[in-house]
Amino acid sequence: MAAQKIAVAIVILTVYLADSSLADFSTEDCASLGFIKANLLCSSCDQLKDFSLDQLVEHCKQCCHNDDSTPNEKKYARAILEVCTCKFPAYPQIQAFVKSDRPAKFPNLQIKYLRGLDPIIKLLDKDGIVRDTVAIEKWNTDSVEEFLNTHLVKEEEEDRGFLKTNLI
Template identity: 30%
Template structure:
């Protein structure tokens, strides 16, 4: 449904390009009604997408250009900008499928049994905060393992009781104290001390 709406709107600018007088002949009231109508159409198109949001895998999101760092509230802000710029809704749909839910009471209570800090050895020089954590702070967390994977961005893979992957969080721009705070809050062994 969103693609049909977008395609219908994309054809409108080509009409304006063919005859620029069309834009000048519109009264401000017609322009504001038109903008309000388009806002309603895009919002109606995005509503089912937001309600039935299927999460994509990390690889699918990376293939679409999303790093996994975006919060869902960022996608909503992104949608507002796209509506103002009258760009396609498919991008917002992909963003919503790849975002991380904003922190609320339910997600803040989730804890994990362990974690794997995955990073590329060659890229490590670009992340002094992560190097500092590995060299000086990692020993505080016996359930955290460091894994060096070629060309991998820095990320924490959170594990359940069975050692299975539950969540993956990119930590490219995290400071050492943010990593420490996150692990203290989220790891069961660290939070029980």
């Protein structure tokens, strides 16, 4: 009877550990582990092994964003770059992007100035619902532009989809 209880306990524990190992951690969970989920790329997790930090890799993988350059990148209808002008001296690259002609290349990009906020990009679906938020305080102007080119739907793509649905 005792052996049967132990066997059941082992099965329950195994199922629990399997479920928890497959689940991504929340932003708060990652922060408590020392990871900033919004900035963490999975390729960084692989580098932990180079520093004999193998025990951190599993948790790191549950907090990271996939940075593979696959053609299946998720596209968003709109983006909002939120920044505080009072923090421009701390983020000169973000200031350079905002004040340049680069934002004009993205008609579905809105720039919002919010007091005291570190620079972030909010990605929205076609219904205007925020689906992802990315911290960009360490990015340079080229990184911001490349990110927007990768993740924002281009106007032509939207127009083509509309035309295809109205074909006779």
